[in-house]
Amino acid sequence: MEFKELPPVKEQIMKCVRCGKCRSVCPVFAEVGNETAAPRGHVFMVQMLRDGKVEPDKAVYDKLSACLMCETCSVNCPSGIDVHELNAAARSYIYEKNPSIAKEFIFDTMWTNPGFLKASTHFMGGLQKLGLQKIARDMGLTRILPGDLPEAEKILTNIPTKSAKTCLPEINKTVGPKKYTIGYFLGCATDLLSPEVAKATIDVLTRNGCEVIIPPGIKCCGLPHIANGKMDTARKLAAHNIKLFNSYNFDYVITDCASCSAALSRKNMEFLFKGLNIEDQAYDFSSRVMDLTSFLINVIDIQIPEVKYDKKVKVTYHDPCHLANAQGITREPRELLKRIPGIEFIEMNNANSCCGGSGTYSVTHYKMSMKILDKKMDNVMETGADKLVTCCPSCMMQLKYGVRRHNWKCQVVHPVVLVSECYQNALIEQGENR
Amino acid sequence: MEQVAIKEELSKMLGQEKVLTENLDLMYYSYDSSFLTKLKPATPDAVVFPRSTEDVQQVMKFAWNNNINIIPRGAGTGETGGCIAIEGGIVMDLSTWSDIEEIDAMNMQVIVRPGVIHADLNNELAKYNLFFPPDPGSSKMCTIGGMVANNASGLRAVKYWSTEPYILGLEVVMPNGEVITTGGMKARTIKNVSGINLTKLMVGSEGILGIITRIRIRCIPKPSARGIAMAVFDNLDDAPATVLEVYQAGILPSGIEILDSSAIHAVNDFKPEINLPNAEAILLFEVDGNPPSVEYEGQVIKEVAGKRAREVEWSTDPVRMTQLWEGRSVTATAAARVRPDGTRIFAGEDISIPISRVADTLRAIRSLGKKYGIQIVNYGHIGDGNVHSAPVINPENPEEVERVLKLVHEIHLLAIEMGGTTTGEHGVGAVRRSYAELEHGLAVEYMKRIKKAFDPHGIMNPGKVF
Numbered sequence: 001m002e003f004k005e006l007p008p009v010k011e012q013i014m015k016c017v018r019c020g021k022c023r024s025v026c027p028v029f030a031e032v033g034n035e036t037a038a039p040r041g042h043v044f045m046v047q048m049l050r051d052g053k054v055e056p057d058k059a060v061y062d063k064l065s066a067c068l069m070c071e072t073c074s075v076n077c078p079s080g081i082d083v084h085e086l087n088a089a090a091r092s093y094i095y096e097k098n099p100s101i102a103k104e105f106i107f108d109t110m111w112t113n114p115g116f117l118k119a120s121t122h123f124m125g126g127l128q129k130l131g132l133q134k135i136a137r138d139m140g141l142t143r144i145l146p147g148d149l150p151e152a153e154k155i156l157t158n159i160p161t162k163s164a165k166t167c168l169p170e171i172n173k174t175v176g177p178k179k180y181t182i183g184y185f186l187g188c189a190t191d192l193l194s195p196e197v198a199k200a201t202i203d204v205l206t207r208n209g210c211e212v213i214i215p216p217g218i219k220c221c222g223l224p225h226i227a228n229g230k231m232d233t234a235r236k237l238a239a240h241n242i243k244l245f246n247s248y249n250f251d252y253v254i255t256d257c258a259s260c261s262a263a264l265s266r267k268n269m270e271f272l273f274k275g276l277n278i279e280d281q282a283y284d285f286s287s288r289v290m291d292l293t294s295f296l297i298n299v300i301d302i303q304i305p306e307v308k309y310d311k312k313v314k315v316t317y318h319d320p321c322h323l324a325n326a327q328g329i330t331r332e333p334r335e336l337l338k339r340i341p342g343i344e345f346i347e348m349n350n351a352n353s354c355c356g357g358s359g360t361y362s363v364t365h366y367k368m369s370m371k372i373l374d375k376k377m378d379n380v381m382e383t384g385a386d387k388l389v390t391c392c393p394s395c396m397m398q399l400k401y402g403v404r405r406h407n408w409k410c411q412v413v414h415p416v417v418l419v420s421e422c423y424q425n426a427l428i429e430q431g432e433n434r
Numbered sequence: 435m436e437q438v439a440i441k442e443e444l445s446k447m448l449g450q451e452k453v454l455t456e457n458l459d460l461m462y463y464s465y466d467s468s469f470l471t472k473l474k475p476a477t478p479d480a481v482v483f484p485r486s487t488e489d490v491q492q493v494m495k496f497a498w499n500n501n502i503n504i505i506p507r508g509a510g511t512g513e514t515g516g517c518i519a520i521e522g523g524i525v526m527d528l529s530t531w532s533d534i535e536e537i538d539a540m541n542m543q544v545i546v547r548p549g550v551i552h553a554d555l556n557n558e559l560a561k562y563n564l565f566f567p568p569d570p571g572s573s574k575m576c577t578i579g580g581m582v583a584n585n586a587s588g589l590r591a592v593k594y595w596s597t598e599p600y601i602l603g604l605e606v607v608m609p610n611g612e613v614i615t616t617g618g619m620k621a622r623t624i625k626n627v628s629g630i631n632l633t634k635l636m637v638g639s640e641g642i643l644g645i646i647t648r649i650r651i652r653c654i655p656k657p658s659a660r661g662i663a664m665a666v667f668d669n670l671d672d673a674p675a676t677v678l679e680v681y682q683a684g685i686l687p688s689g690i691e692i693l694d695s696s697a698i699h700a701v702n703d704f705k706p707e708i709n710l711p712n713a714e715a716i717l718l719f720e721v722d723g724n725p726p727s728v729e730y731e732g733q734v735i736k737e738v739a740g741k742r743a744r745e746v747e748w749s750t751d752p753v754r755m756t757q758l759w760e761g762r763s764v765t766a767t768a769a770a771r772v773r774p775d776g777t778r779i780f781a782g783e784d785i786s787i788p789i790s791r792v793a794d795t796l797r798a799i800r801s802l803g804k805k806y807g808i809q810i811v812n813y814g815h816i817g818d819g820n821v822h823s824a825p826v827i828n829p830e831n832p833e834e835v836e837r838v839l840k841l842v843h844e845i846h847l848l849a850i851e852m853g854g855t856t857t858g859e860h861g862v863g864a865v866r867r868s869y870a871e872l873e874h875g876l877a878v879e880y881m882k883r884i885k886k887a888f889d890p891h892g893i894m895n896p897g898k899v900f
């Protein structure tokens with residue numbers, strides 16, 4: 001579809017009254033302080049692009065890509081403008097006209113393309129050992145990758161050597177009677193960065209009446225591609241996943257990754273496929289997609305086994321943008337935490353402000369990312385929490401780095417891992433009592 | 435002076451990080467919230483971000499010596515094109531200079547630099563149980579400098595008035611680079627009648643006399659209780675009549691807001707769950723103070739409004755108050771959304787008329803809307819006669835734009851005819867300057883002389899106010 005004909009471009013640009021409300025909520029604007037980084041500035045620039053007042057070139061791309069795609073502006077815009085979608089559409093348009101400029105994308109391909117990663121199961125491990133710089137040099141990427149690479153590399157430490165997919169079977173039977181057949185959308189970040197989350201997800205679901213199937217051949221959800229100007233690739237990836245999952249008859253498609261559930265949501269399907277042939281199939285698929293915590297609270301109404309504990313653990317929660325802003329899910333993760341025995345929940349200030357990770361942003365815009373992360377960490381540390389919980393493996397990576405960067409003793413963890421631990425501990429206690 | 439040379443000089447003077455010179459960057463400074471600049475954005479020659487009085491002085495002296503226009507800018511939420519370089523020049527963005535320099539709780543005052551955001555200031559003051567009462571709808575984004583320059587006010591102007599009475603003194607950098615202090619800038623007094631009141635002159639001067647670089651503000655104790663009454667009317671004339679009667683009963687609510695039938699429809703369309711009663715008009719009264727006084731005033735309003743209203747609801751329950759107030763606060767938003775292929779625009783949006791003429795004016799605006807075939811959502815601060823009309827159009831349809839501009843002109847003329855003004859709080863800027871003679875007659879000549887005395891070269895924000 002032509003750039004000008006894309007629904008957000010066609011319908012939403014004119015709705016911006018430049019009221020500036022979005023200035024007051026944008027985490028990047030808060031740091032930069034000038035209009036070039038303001039959400040309404042992005043809307044303005046997309047309009048200039050549409051009207052041919054500026055060229056689809058690197059300079060414009062750089063301005064637009066300063067945005068984290070955190071969607072905070074979109075949920076706060078009185079005129080109902082999806083600023084991030086406009087931005088994504090514009091990046092994609094520029095990329096199409098000018099493929100060489102989307103340097104970040106090459107990095108994305110490196111770590112979100114299963115082909116690349118599968119080719120060597122130790123790719124990430126290797127990447128770590130050799131260092132990003134060397135890999136980049138070997139691949140001839142140093143010229144195009146951002147200058148912050150040596151710094152950004154630090155974020156990527158402690159990557160597990162074995163991915164979740166290599167350890168988990170395709171079919172995971174329920175423990176006890178079966179109520180639901182679940183398709184588990186095992187996203188790249190969970191798979192590669194947090195395989196323990198995948199294991200816990202399977203554990204908790206199978207203990208709650210779910211048969212969990214991991215369809216072989218799942219591809220990236222496409223969100224990084226949207227963020228980096230590759231709408232076409234995002235469409236192809238989504239189409240592949242839609243067909244794959246629709247070939248089963250799942251009651252629900254569950255994911256533990258906030259970015260994946262946002263990418264697979266109805267709203268994003270509309271963004272990608274509105275007016276195209278695959279539209280209906282896409283909506284059918286997205287109608288089954290549900291974030292793990294919503295499923296555990298709203299569908300299963302999970303009752304977590306009572307286990308003994310010595311001392312309450314202080315826990316705080318960070319709202320991933322793709323869960324809170326993109327999907328309005330804020331209650332369920334907290335509710336889940338409150339149901340875990342031995343937890344003292346402490347709400348942090350600005351729990352819903354972005355952590356600055358935003359997929360590849362921390363690598364492509366290292367300095368800005370760190371400023372935003374440091375603000376987040378101030379709020380986290382104020383709570384004195386022992387555990388920092390969040391529902392997105394990409395946020396987890398960023399927050400783990402934040403914890404290290406501030407020498408803070410605090411475990412960054414997905415809530416499902418804590419729930420799974422309760423089941424494991426309950427089993428141990430039962431064994432002891434027997 | 436050539437644009438390239440201007441950029442070079444500024445960068446040398448302030449350092450790269452305080453100057454924008456790339457053409458692409460400058461484009462982002464071509465608009466504010468006005469419809470005018472959405473139609474005709476105007477790109478400046480450079481943008482500077484001063485962070486000290488000396489920075490401002492240097493730039494001003496440079497501009498004075500080279501005859502370059504200077505356009506002060508806060509957050510760019512003004513609705514008049516006031517901060518736009520419509521005749522070229524350097525935009526001085528003061529929004530990053532946001533220090534709260536001193537909170538003097540004992541003397542109930544605070545000193546700020548111009549870029550402090552209104553809501554941020556009140557959050558700080560709340561720690562001392564104080565507040566700076568004017569409360570524009572743009573509180574979370576607009577700067578104090580912009581508020582002073584526009585003499586902004588807001589929902590609670592009925593009781594607390596506008597920015598002006600709270601400004602004790604200012605530091606101003608004059609167009610020639612000299613620095614003056616006005617009123618009580620150097621004193622800590624609340625009263626001060628020494629000398630010609632230049633503070634009053636600067637407040638509302640819309641950036642055409644000098645750059646406001648420091649502001650001493652008087653704060654007052656924060657009320658401990660509030661309550662809201664909603665009155666529903668089948669007859670539009672009953673709404674202003676009720677407002678007057680509430681005043682006559684000795685009650686001064688903090689805010690009195692009106693939604694006419696167009697606004698009620700818009701709100702219900704946009705958020706059916708708010709479910710406002712269908713009516714010709716709804717009035718919302720907010721009272722604040724201490725719990726017994728709030729309760730007493732609420733009961734009086736209930737009684738007085740009950741004489742004419744179909745129904746009156748009084749509440750001090752926080753949840754219910756939020757619901758009631760939401761009806762008002764979503765109106766601006768709802769107006770933007772009533773037409774899927776259009777939006778509300780900020781034009782002809784700020785007329786102010788005598789309270790006794792509000793009903794007539796609203797009716798006249800409705801028939802103007804019919805005449806031009808344009809939907810208009812009306813709401814506003816009826817307690818002080820400040821009506822916000824939101825025309826809803828497709829801003830990218832030239833024919834509709836042409837029609838709406840004619841409509842807006844007629845709304846402005848209507849305001850003057852009703853014994854009112856074209857702007858109650860947003861200011862004149864570039865969009866309403868053509869009405870200056872009509873509104874002020876000979877006084878405009880004196881305004882021009884004052885301007886000349888301050889700014890003989892005419893470099894401060896040209897093309898605005900008159």
Ligand SMILES: Cc1cc2nc3c(=O)[nH]c(=O)nc-3n(C[C@H](O)[C@H](O)[C@H](O)COP(=O)(O)OP(=O)(O)OC[C@H]3O[C@@H](n4cnc5c(N)ncnc54)[C@H](O)[C@@H]3O)c2cc1C
Pocket residue numbers: 018019020466467505506507508509510511512513515516517528548569570571572575576577578579580581582583584585586587588589640641642644645646647859860863895
């Ligand atoms: C959604 C919305 C709601 C609004 N609600 C209200 C309301 O309820 N009440 C109300 O009064 N207004 C309202 N406004 C209008 C606007 O927000 C106010 O006029 C505000 O005070 C402008 O502040 P700013 O920092 O954005 O100034 P800008 O728009 O940047 O500038 C406004 C004017 O002030 C001048 N200026 C700015 N800073 C300085 C300085 N330091 N020295 C000298 N001149 C300076 C500029 O040159 C310009 O002429 C609203 C606007 C929006 C978009």
Ligand code: SF4
Pocket residue numbers: 015016017018019020021022023039040043076077078079080081083
């Ligand atoms: S909040 Fe929405 S309408 Fe207002 S300036 Fe931002 S994008 Fe435009």
Ligand code: SF4
Pocket residue numbers: 025026027028029038039042066067068069070071072073074083084
């Ligand atoms: S998506 Fe987030 S970072 Fe991007 S413009 Fe909106 S608020 Fe700012």
